[in-house]
Amino acid sequence: MSVGIRHDDLRRRNRAMAIAAVRRTGHPSRTEIASATGLSHSTISAISADLIGEGILAETKGGEQAAARRGRPQIGIALNPKAATVVVAVLSLNDLSAAVIDYAGGLVAEEKRHLSTRSIARDQLVTELVAMLTRLTAGRAAGGRKPLRIVLAIQGITDAAARIMLWSPITPHTDIPFADLLEHEFAIPTTVENDCNMMAVALRWRDPARYRDDFLAILLSHGIGMGLVLKGELFTGTQSSGGEFGHMIHTPGGALCRCGRRGCVEAYAGDYAIWRNAQGKSEFSTPEDDVSTADMQATAARARAADGPERDAYRKAGTAIGYGIGSLFALIDPAPIAFIGGGAAAFDLLEPHIRAAIAETAGGQHSDAISFDTVTDELPLIRQGCAMRALTFVDQEIFAGGVGGLEGVGKEVA
Amino acid sequence: MSVGIRHDDLRRRNRAMAIAAVRRTGHPSRTEIASATGLSHSTISAISADLIGEGILAETKGGEQAAARRGRPQIGIALNPKAATVVVAVLSLNDLSAAVIDYAGGLVAEEKRHLSTRSIARDQLVTELVAMLTRLTAGRAAGGRKPLRIVLAIQGITDAAARIMLWSPITPHTDIPFADLLEHEFAIPTTVENDCNMMAVALRWRDPARYRDDFLAILLSHGIGMGLVLKGELFTGTQSSGGEFGHMIHTPGGALCRCGRRGCVEAYAGDYAIWRNAQGKSEFSTPEDDVSTADMQATAARARAADGPERDAYRKAGTAIGYGIGSLFALIDPAPIAFIGGGAAAFDLLEPHIRAAIAETAGGQHSDAISFDTVTDELPLIRQGCAMRALTFVDQEIFAGGVGGLEGVGKEVA
DNA sequence: GGACTTTTTTCGAGGCCCGAAAAAATACTG
DNA sequence: CAGTATTTTTTCGGGCCTCGAAAAAAGTCC
Numbered sequence: 062m063s064v065g066i067r068h069d070d071l072r073r074r075n076r077a078m079a080i081a082a083v084r085r086t087g088h089p090s091r092t093e094i095a096s097a098t099g100l101s102h103s104t105i106s107a108i109s110a111d112l113i114g115e116g117i118l119a120e121t122k123g124g125e126q127a128a129a130r131r132g133r134p135q136i137g138i139a140l141n142p143k144a145a146t147v148v149v150a151v152l153s154l155n156d157l158s159a160a161v162i163d164y165a166g167g168l169v170a171e172e173k174r175h176l177s178t179r180s181i182a183r184d185q186l187v188t189e190l191v192a193m194l195t196r197l198t199a200g201r202a203a204g205g206r207k208p209l210r211i212v213l214a215i216q217g218i219t220d221a222a223a224r225i226m227l228w229s230p231i232t233p234h235t236d237i238p239f240a241d242l243l244e245h246e247f248a249i250p251t252t253v254e255n256d257c258n259m260m261a262v263a264l265r266w267r268d269p270a271r272y273r274d275d276f277l278a279i280l281l282s283h284g285i286g287m288g289l290v291l292k293g294e295l296f297t298g299t300q301s302s303g304g305e306f307g308h309m310i311h312t313p314g315g316a317l318c319r320c321g322r323r324g325c326v327e328a329y330a331g332d333y334a335i336w337r338n339a340q341g342k343s344e345f346s347t348p349e350d351d352v353s354t355a356d357m358q359a360t361a362a363r364a365r366a367a368d369g370p371e372r373d374a375y376r377k378a379g380t381a382i383g384y385g386i387g388s389l390f391a392l393i394d395p396a397p398i399a400f401i402g403g404g405a406a407a408f409d410l411l412e413p414h415i416r417a418a419i420a421e422t423a424g425g426q427h428s429d430a431i432s433f434d435t436v437t438d439e440l441p442l443i444r445q446g447c448a449m450r451a452l453t454f455v456d457q458e459i460f461a462g463g464v465g466g467l468e469g470v471g472k473e474v475a
Numbered sequence: 476m477s478v479g480i481r482h483d484d485l486r487r488r489n490r491a492m493a494i495a496a497v498r499r500t501g502h503p504s505r506t507e508i509a510s511a512t513g514l515s516h517s518t519i520s521a522i523s524a525d526l527i528g529e530g531i532l533a534e535t536k537g538g539e540q541a542a543a544r545r546g547r548p549q550i551g552i553a554l555n556p557k558a559a560t561v562v563v564a565v566l567s568l569n570d571l572s573a574a575v576i577d578y579a580g581g582l583v584a585e586e587k588r589h590l591s592t593r594s595i596a597r598d599q600l601v602t603e604l605v606a607m608l609t610r611l612t613a614g615r616a617a618g619g620r621k622p623l624r625i626v627l628a629i630q631g632i633t634d635a636a637a638r639i640m641l642w643s644p645i646t647p648h649t650d651i652p653f654a655d656l657l658e659h660e661f662a663i664p665t666t667v668e669n670d671c672n673m674m675a676v677a678l679r680w681r682d683p684a685r686y687r688d689d690f691l692a693i694l695l696s697h698g699i700g701m702g703l704v705l706k707g708e709l710f711t712g713t714q715s716s717g718g719e720f721g722h723m724i725h726t727p728g729g730a731l732c733r734c735g736r737r738g739c740v741e742a743y744a745g746d747y748a749i750w751r752n753a754q755g756k757s758e759f760s761t762p763e764d765d766v767s768t769a770d771m772q773a774t775a776a777r778a779r780a781a782d783g784p785e786r787d788a789y790r791k792a793g794t795a796i797g798y799g800i801g802s803l804f805a806l807i808d809p810a811p812i813a814f815i816g817g818g819a820a821a822f823d824l825l826e827p828h829i830r831a832a833i834a835e836t837a838g839g840q841h842s843d844a845i846s847f848d849t850v851t852d853e854l855p856l857i858r859q860g861c862a863m864r865a866l867t868f869v870d871q872e873i874f875a876g877g878v879g880g881l882e883g884v885g886k887e888v889a
Numbered sequence: 890g891g892a893c894t895t896t897t898t899t900c901g902a903g904g905c906c907c908g909a910a911a912a913a914a915t916a917c918t919g
Numbered sequence: 920c921a922g923t924a925t926t927t928t929t930t931c932g933g934g935c936c937t938c939g940a941a942a943a944a945a946g947t948c949c
Contacts, residue, residue, distance in 0.1 A: 065492045065512035068906040071480055071936060078479045092896060098479035101938050106898055132895025133945040275713040291713060298808035299689040299705065308837040309802040312727065313794070322835060380727070388723035388802060394712035421736060423722040482937040485905060506927060515907050520929055546926025547914040 072108075075100060077461035079108045080117065083138055084456060085269075088121045090135030109138055117144045117164075117460050140165040144460070147210040147451035148194060148249070151443050153256065154178055154216065154231045154283065154351070158440065159193050161208065162448045164455070170197050179350065183234040190239075191246050198247070209459055210451040211243055211251040214259045214443050216286065219302040223252035227301060230284050230319065250454070255302035256280070258295055259446030260401055260439060261288030266449050267442075271434070275396040277389075279306065279382070280439060281404025281411075283351065284319060285327040291393060307331065309388060311381040316344035329381035330411075332357055332404065338374035339364070354403055361407040372410070379411035383418025390424030397432050401442060405435040486522075489514060491875035493522050494531065497552055498870060499683075502535045504549030523552055531558045531578075531874050554579040558874070561624045561865035562608060562663070565857050567670065568592055568630065568645045568697065568765065572854065573607050575622065576862045578869070584611050593764065597648040604653075605660050612661070623873055624865040625657055625665040628673045628857050630700065633716040637666035641715060644698050644733065664872075666864070669716035670694070672709055673860030674815055674853060675702030680863050681856075685848070689810040691803075693720065693796070694853060695818025695825075697765065698733060699741040705807060721745065723802060725795040730758035743795035744825075746771055746818060752788035753778070768817055775821040786824070793825035797832025804838030811846050815856060819849040 066074075075098070082097040083089060089097065095105040112118040121137035142165035150159040155178050160171035172193055178186065190213075198208060217229025224240035243251040261278040264271075274293045280286035285307030289296040297303040307327035308320060315324030316334060328334050333348040339360045364371035386398070400408055412433065419425055436442060480488075489512070496511040497503060503511065509519040526532040535551035556579035564573040569592050574585035586607055592600065604627075612622060631643025638654035657665040675692040678685075688707045694700035699721030703710040711717040721741035722734055729738030730748060742748050747762040753774045778785035800812070814822055826847065833839055850856060 065489045065514040065518075066480070066485055066906095067513070068485070068935065071482075071485060071905090075479045075937090090896075091898095099481070100479040102897070103899080103939075104479075104937055107937090110898090129947075130895075131893075131947045133897070133943095134947095135896065298806070299810060300808040303806060303808055305805040305837055308805040310798050310805075310836055313725070313798050313832070313835070320837070322837065322839070324835075325837075384724050384727050389806070391719040391722040391724075392712070392717060392803070392806070394714040394717055396713055418727070421727070422724055423719055423734070423736065423739070425736070480937095482904065485936090489906090504927075505929095516928070517908075517930080518906055521905090524929090543916075544926075545916045545924075547912095547928070549927065 073461050073463070075104065076108055076112065076463070077457045079105060079112065080456045080460060081453070083118060083140055084452070088137035088139040090137060092135060094138070111463075112460075113138070115460075115463075116141055142167055145206065145455050146208045147212070147448065147455060148198065148208045149444055149447035149451060150190065150194065150211065150213045151256070151440060151447065152178070152190065152213065152215045152229075152231065153440070153443075157189060157193060158444070159190075159197055160444060160448075161197050162451070164452065166448055166452060172197055178231040179233065181232070183232075183237065186232060186234065187237070187239075187242055191243070194243070194247065207247075208249055209455045211247065211249050212259075212447040212451040212454075213239055213243070213251065213253045214256045214447050215239075215253060216256045216284070218305070219253045219255055221297060221300050221302070223254055223302070226253055252450070252454075254447065254450060255286070255288070255304075256439070256443050257286035257288035257304070258297070258302060259288070259444075259450065260399075260442045261290050261295060261446070262449055263442045263444075263446035264399055265290060266445065271397060272399070275393070277306075277386075277396055277398045279398060279400050280402045281330065281332075281382075281400055281408075282402040282439070283332045285330050285382075289393075306385060306389065309385045311384055317346070317348065319348045326381045326385040330378040330404075335374045335378050335404075336360060338377055339371040341370050357403060358406070361410060364407070364410050375407065375410035376414050379414025380418045382411065383415040384422060386415065387419045387422025387424050390419070391422065395424045395431050397434070399434045399436060401436045402439045403437065406437045408433070408435045487875050487877070489518065490522055490526065490877070491871045493519060493526065494554075494870045494874060495867070497532060497554055498867070502551035502553040504551060506549060508552070526874075527552070529874075529877075530555055556581055559620065559869050560622045561626070561862065561869060562612060562622045563858055563861035563865060564604060564608060564625065564627045565670070565854060565861065566592070566604065566627065566629045566643075566645065567854070567857075571603060571607060572858070573604075573611055574858060574862075575611050576865070578866065580862055580866060586611055592645040593647070595646070597646075597651065600646060600648065601651070601653075601656055605657070608657070608661065621661075622663055623869045625661065625663050626673075626861040626865040626868075627653055627657070627665065627667045628670045628861050629653075629667060630670045630698070632719070633667045633669055635711060635714050635716070637668055637716070640667055664868070666868075668861065668864060669700070669702070669718075670853070670857050671700035671702035671718070672711070672716060673702070673858075673864065674813075674856045675704050675709060675860070676863055677856045677860035678813055679704060680859065685811060686813070689807070691720075691800075691810055691812045693812060693814050694816045695744065695746075695796075695814055695822075696816040696853070697746045699745050699796075703807075720799060720803065723799050725798055731760070731762065733762045740795045740799040744792040744818075749788045749792050749818075750774060752791055753785040755784050771817060772820070775824060778821070778824050789821065789824035790828050793828025794832045796825065797829035798836060800829065801833045801836025801838050804833070805836065809838045809845050811848070813848045813850060815850045816853045817851065820851050822847070822849045 078098045079094055082094045091105050091109055095102045118138050119141040121139045142163040144164040147162050157176045158173035161169040163169050176189055215226050215229050216231050218227045220227055226237045226239055228235050239253045240251045257280050264278055276290055278288040287304045287306035289304045308325045310324050311326045312324040316328035318325035318328035332352045336352045360371050364375050492512045493508055496508045505519050505523055509516050532552050533555040535553045556577040558578040561576050571590045572587035575583040577583050590603055629640050629643055630645050632641045634641055640651045640653055642649050653667045654665045671694050678692055690704050692702040701718045701720035703718045722739045724738050725740045726738040730742035732739035732742035746766045750766045774785050778789050
């Protein structure tokens with residue numbers, strides 16, 4: 062149950078609003094913040110004076126002046142990059158990458174390396190992650206302050222509290238409590254997020270005009286994932302990170318899915334499924350562990366060249382995706398979609414069948430109006446999503462609270 | 476974008492919290508309200524003094540004393556039934572019913588009548604509704620105050636703003652702006668809600684222990700509907716009342732649905748679909764407009780008696796529902812389900828197949844743990860849901876604002 | 890250089906919530 | 920039965936916070 066608003070919450074919330082307005086807008090003037098938040102000029106004046114005093118925000122000296130208008134010029138206010146840093150890490154199939162990001166979202170340092178995630182031991186996986194984060198933060202800890210947040214994105218399912226990786230296709234190990242492990246190691250608040258959810262978060266920051274309140278980010282790669290934003294909020298399941306679009310049932314009793322069940326969308330549209338169909342193997346044969354990008358590109362090329370089993374495989378994939386989207390649209394109404402990942406490179410092969418299938422469903426009446434978009438490289442998107450997630454946490458949970466920024470952290474160090 | 480908290484919003488919100496606590500709890504003491512809302516005793520004391528002074532709440536004189544404990548006895552605070560009335564109306568196939576409800580949720584007056592909704596003219600439909608509401612409110616307007624809210628529940632789809640009936644199976648007419656029509660007629664704020672959503676709302680009030688944050692209410696009748704509560708909030712589509720569970724696709728290209736598409740869950744599990752299969756007709760034959768309750772009962776009886784086409788029809792229905800639920804659970808994780816309506820009377824015939832299908836899906840791992848519940852008579856549930864919806868609107872939008880209750884309304888009349 | 894315009898800050902007023910203390914109302918106890 | 924203990928409710932003063940109005944600041948325009 063939601064709880065009453067204490068008097069001290071008031072300032073906290075309004076500070077959070079002001080910070081959020083700055084993060085969204087870039088370098089708004091006080092007047093702009095006031096109108097964005099609906100608060101009075103005097104309140105914004107007081108709050109921004111505090112935030113600047115605490116080193117969280119900073120006035121943009123000079124900068125590119127807006128067209129010199131009559132009247133006192135506006136003073137831009139921006140995030141102070143030095144106010145904090147956060148750490149993001151992305152764990153995907155056979156790859157681990159991480160970065161340190163400053164408070165304004167700028168890259169401070171990054172590292173990326175190969176890791177045989179499918180064969181590595183459980184402890185070793187954690188150790189490698191800890192080691193990378195240690196390397197990234199070690200040099201910087203001396204010069205500055207400890208990062209205020211770690212966000213780890215993984216392909217797979219997490220619990221609703223974003224603390225435990227419940228299951229992932231990239232490793233046989235399950236129920237790894239990454240958040241606890243990293244918090245114990247670094248004493249920095251940590252969450253574990255689903256990669257597709259982070260893609261959705263990133264899209265919202267990248268293109269707020271297009272991806273505002275309601276949209277889907279669908280990952281087309283070895284498996285099928287989805288991040289869903291509804292009414293401006295990331296949609297998650299009740300107990301898990303949720304949104305397992307790839308495991309909606311397309312055909313009861315149908316093709317064998319990597320998850321062991323039958324007829325999932327993924328069992329038709331995942332890389333392994335397209336590959337399986339293109340190779341003319343039985344739909345019930347065991348899925349490949351991995352299909353190389355080169356193989357998928359070759360398959361797509363053959364599908365484009367001639368009407369053979371490859372083209373048919375993409376037809377089946379598009380149909381499964383389309384019906385899945387149709388069923389989803391029956392529940393949430395149509396919304397714009399971004400297709401992301403390697404599979405999006407073959408989107409030309411999928412799109413007609415996706416549209417045809419959607420047209421057969423409840424979302425179909427506006428089938429033409431549904432707009433698609435593709436992004437082939439998912440990693441930057443995931444990383445950006447993690448960064449924004451981490452930073453908004455710092456904004457709202459730490460800096461909104463008052464003791465924060467350079468001052469507060471400085472004291473802590475002393 | 477969410478907006479800053481103005482100073483005057485504070486009291487408004489905390490008043491709303493206090494009222495909500497009373498509505499949930501029945502007749503809590505000030506101390507209980509304080510702990511429920513997290514506000515201090517002094518604040519609650521002030522707020523409840525105001526609310527009592529305005530005639531919104533009232534101390535429960537005497538009443539059944541809680542086990543006499545040491546110390547000053549708690550004074551129960553309850554909703555003042557006379558503080559307001561609301562009007563609820565339910566429009567379903569061939570039936571129109573309406574009621575006036577007092578502020579404490581008690582029935583003041585009701586009326587119910589037959590209406591040939593499928594053949595009636597558009598204007599006539601509205602006229603009949605207006606006439607019934609006029610009759611119900613007329614006598615009372617003299618003695619008291621005008622109702623503060625009208626909530627109309629319909630089978631079918633509304634827009635997200637709950638103002639327009641976009642489509643309904645009970646009438647060929649579409650896009651009827653009921654909210655505007657009734658507001659114009661009565662000058663009372665009105666919303667139009669989906670019947671299944673109201674069932675879900677009602678379940679939450681009836682049995683909060685079982686139906687708290689996440690659950691489904693599935694209507695099994697001529698068509699299939701769903702109300703969905705996620706994270707304590709009614710889930711609606713982005714553009715419509717949403718949650719068209721019955722039109723998720725069960726089998727691409729499958730049985731002909733009433734909606735004109737193929738393979739929807741409803742095309743297997745709606746009364747008309749069960750009837751069609753039981754009669755041995757083609758899955759592609761045009762659905763009956765209506766199947767009588769008696770016919771459905773007879774069909775169920777035959778299905779129970781012998782393994783024939785009737786039993787098979789229920790098997791297909793249960794399978795479709797189960798796979799639909801499975802796909803839904805892939806998105807939202809498993810949650811308790813209430814099956815409501817005439818179809819729930821044959822739930823014994825459906826349940827094994829529903830469970831078997833769910834077990835084949837992503838929600839399957841906990842298939843046994845998913846608990847089902849049935850309610851055969853939907854109308855009281857819909858009406859209660861409407862009443863609670865209307866009353867909580869009055870609580871939060873009117874009475875929380877200060878000028879309200881007997882006083883304020885009295886002034887208005889004067 | 891003065892008038893005008895727009896942004897930002899300052900200041901006093903009004904509200905609201907909180908904690909502590911007081912008041913109220915009842916049970917317990919000898 | 921009177922006094923004590925206990926629990927609930929109210930009262931009161933203090934501290935914040937937001938707001939509107941007015942003042943100050945910092946330019947452009949003529």
